[in-house]
Amino acid sequence: MTIDKTDIRILQLLQENAQFTLKEISQKINLSMTPTHDRIKRLENEGVIQKYVTILNKKMIGNPLTVYCSISLDKQQKNHFEEFEEAIKQFPEVIECSVISGSFDYMIKVIAKDMEAYNEFYQKKLSDLQSVAHISSSFVMSEVKNTTVLPL
Structure with missing residues (x-):
């Protein structure tokens, strides 16, 4: 699939605000609504646009603590990787x-x-996984940059 400058501009706009209307996007890229719609549908169908989401403020919903965990498994075996990955997918x-x-x-x-709450997660979920050998936790003190916008 070829992505041209117009596609890139559409993607930039949608990353900025996925709630832009088709009319607003069309006006911003100087293209009529039908070809703009066709381009967006093509980008969706080709998988360039995976989905549209709402980004919540962690603090305002009561989850302000962010922790990065580096994890080592006890054995470098396929079944251990699969077991770990399946378990992790279940932890909200x-x-x-x-x-x-x-x-x-x-x-x-x-x-x-x-x-x-993190300690409970750590003790009752993460460290309870049999394939986990070591966990190193790093706590975020403040965020300098947090974005979902990919460079194009």
């Missing part, structure tokens, strides 16, 4: 999970109400 506190290189196997991003 985990909002990101990535396989990483280096000293650890995974990096997860955890959101919690407070230290007590």
Whole structure:
């Protein structure tokens, strides 16, 4: 799939505000509504646009604590990776999970109400997974930059 300058502008606008109307996007890119609609549908169908979401303020919904956990598994075996990944997908506190290189196997991003809630998650869920050998937690003191906008 080829993405041209007009597609890039559409993607930039939608990342800025997914609630822009078709009319607003059309006006901003100087294109009529039908071809603008066709381009957006093509970007959706091709998987460039995966989904539209609402980003919530963590503090205002009562989950201000962010923790990054570096995790090592006890054995580097396929079934251990699969077991860990399936378990992590079930934990609503985990909002990101990535396989990483280096000293650890995974990096997860955890959101919690407070230290007590994180400790409960840590003890009753995360450390309870049989394949987990080591967990290193880093607590976010303040966020310097937090965006979902990808550079295009």
